[in-house]
Structure formats: C-alpha cells, structure tokens
Amino acid sequence: MNLIDESFYTKVKYGTDNPEAICLLKNGLSLSLALLLIDSYKQYLKINIKDSEVYFQSDLIDAMEKADENRILIYEAKNCM
Secondary structure, eight states: OOOSOHHHHHHHHHSOOOHHHHHHHHTTOOHHHHHHHHHHOGGGEEEETTTTEEEEOTTHHHHHHHTTOOHHHHHHHHHHO
16 A cells, blocks of 8 residues: 555564564564674575575674674574574
8 A cells, every 4th residue: 555664664563673683583583683694694694585584604603602792682593492
C-alpha cells in the first residue's frame, strides 16, 4: 500500500534498516550482537541476504575473546554457530 516509507518500517520492526543486520536478526541473533559483528567482525561472516543465511568462521569466537568483548555476546555467538 506504500503508506509508510520502507526504511522507517524496517527500523520500527527490526531496530535497523541495514539488510545484513536484518539477516542476522532473522537467524536468531540479538540486535546488539548483529551490529557488533557487522561493525567489528564482518571478515568472520558470510552473509547471504537473498537466502537469509549466515555462516560464521570458526575463529570468530577467538577474535571476540582476544578483543575482550562482552561475555554474554560471546556466549550468544557460540550458540548461533
């Protein structure tokens, strides 16, 4: 119906209009972890937006631990791999 802007709609629904973050959210990650991974650890991810698939490299957790990231976010990442 195009009554509201699509960007506004996705920001309300997902908290972001970043398609990569939305893909991560659809795969069960929290918004906090999704944004952290995109901002700081994108090289450890393979995001397929078209098929809504996310692949994590096995050394992602080591990199997060080395950077002394929040333990809860590390735990969440471990459970999503």
